[in-house]
Amino acid sequence: MKILLVDDARSVVMVMTSRLASYGYDVVHAANGLEAVATFASAAPDLVLMDIEMPVMNGFEATNRIRAFEATQAWAWTPIIFLTSSDTVENLVTAIEAGGDDFMSKFVPEPVLQAKMKAMSRIAGLRRSLSQANQKLQDLASQDGLTGLCNRRSMDTRVDQLWMEASAKGHGFGLLMLDIDNFKKYNDHYGHQTGDDCLRSVARAIDAATAESNSLSDTQAAFVARYGGEEFAVIVPHATPQGLADVAQAIVKAVFSQAIAHEKNDAWGQVSISAGGALIAQAQGEVVNVFREADGRLYQAKTLGRNRAVLAG
Ligand code: GH3
Ligand code: MG
Numbered sequence: 001m002k003i004l005l006v007d008d009a010r011s012v013v014m015v016m017t018s019r020l021a022s023y024g025y026d027v028v029h030a031a032n033g034l035e036a037v038a039t040f041a042s043a044a045p046d047l048v049l050m051d052i053e054m055p056v057m058n059g060f061e062a063t064n065r066i067r068a069f070e071a072t073q074a075w076a077w078t079p080i081i082f083l084t085s086s087d088t089v090e091n092l093v094t095a096i097e098a099g100g101d102d103f104m105s106k107f108v109p110e111p112v113l114q115a116k117m118k119a120m121s122r123i124a125g126l127r128r129s130l131s132q133a134n135q136k137l138q139d140l141a142s143q144d145g146l147t148g149l150c151n152r153r154s155m156d157t158r159v160d161q162l163w164m165e166a167s168a169k170g171h172g173f174g175l176l177m178l179d180i181d182n183f184k185k186y187n188d189h190y191g192h193q194t195g196d197d198c199l200r201s202v203a204r205a206i207d208a209a210t211a212e213s214n215s216l217s218d219t220q221a222a223f224v225a226r227y228g229g230e231e232f233a234v235i236v237p238h239a240t241p242q243g244l245a246d247v248a249q250a251i252v253k254a255v256f257s258q259a260i261a262h263e264k265n266d267a268w269g270q271v272s273i274s275a276g277g278a279l280i281a282q283a284q285g286e287v288v289n290v291f292r293e294a295d296g297r298l299y300q301a302k303t304l305g306r307n308r309a310v311l312a313g
């Protein structure tokens with residue numbers, strides 16, 4: 001457990017630090033409220049022990065600011081215990097009102113301090129596992145179960161955000177719509193189980209080709225989503241015509257290069273994908289138009305014989 005000890009009195013800091021360290025806790029120190037707020041953000045402690053009267057900023061104000069900062073973060077509540085010189089009823093009420101969780105005399109007997117710290121470290125442990133579980137849930141909710149790619153819901157959220165930014169700043173925005181060729185026939189011929197395996201492999205190939213394109217700087221922060229069924233979307237923020245063309249070709253090639261047998265895929269003989277692209281040099285209007293345009297080109301790629309990308313009208 002990491003404890004942030006906030007007190008302006010050196011003698012208190014020295015005594016408390018040596019006691020807490022002797023119980024095996026990590027102690028970081030701040031000498032006033034303002035320092036405490038900064039240290040809280042950088043050190044992410046599991047518990048705060050907060051003096052009330054301090055120069056620059058008092059403990060109540062610092063607690064308010066820490067609570068406001070916490071509200072902007074993913075993690076849960078951090079216990080704050082006020083350190084007082086007198087344990088009066090008024091002190092307790094004020095401490096709780098100010099967003100503290102408890103209060104304790106600075107001269108608390110050793111066994112009481114030790115017991116309180118033990119209880120707090122239990123809470124810190126629970127908090128950590130809660131944060132981890134939350135993170136895991138969030139990841140699951142944004143992932144497609146079959147392929148592990150970004151799912152439709154999370155794609156929509158990210159696209160809205162990116163489109164808003166691009167529109168505000170006049171940036172370019174690119175999109176590829178991808179669709180596996182003759183996939184219904186694949187399922188009919190090889191069975192749905194093999195169809196699922198194929199979808200996973202295709203997703204991996206698309207994702208790897210996109211990551212490669214990002215690392216070559218053909219694209220910047222492009223990402224893949226499972227759009228639905230056997231369709232995928234590649235979002236290409238800040239797209240350039242050459243970058244979008246390169247990543248589209250790379251993806252079509254990467255899928256075909258996996259050489260997954262598909263007897264019923266026209267003349268190709270193995271699994272292939274078709275792509276339609278759209279690029280807006282300066283984002284404006286509605287993003288749905290970009291999807292419509294890419295969809296139209298995907299349809300052209302299909303009618304031209306599949307296993308190809310069509311990027312311009
Ligand atoms: P085209 O080349 O014109 O795209 O032909 P297609 O057969 O791929 O197109 P169509 O939209 O008719 O068929 C899509 C098929 O994708 C139908 C559906 O069974 C299959 N499919 C969609 N999602 C899944 C999935 O999660 N697993 C499996 N195994 N099949 C899926
Ligand atoms: Mg003080």
Ligand code: MG
Nearest residue numbers: 179229230231
């Ligand atoms: Mg389809």
Ligand code: MG
Nearest residue numbers: 179180181183
């Ligand atoms: Mg298809």
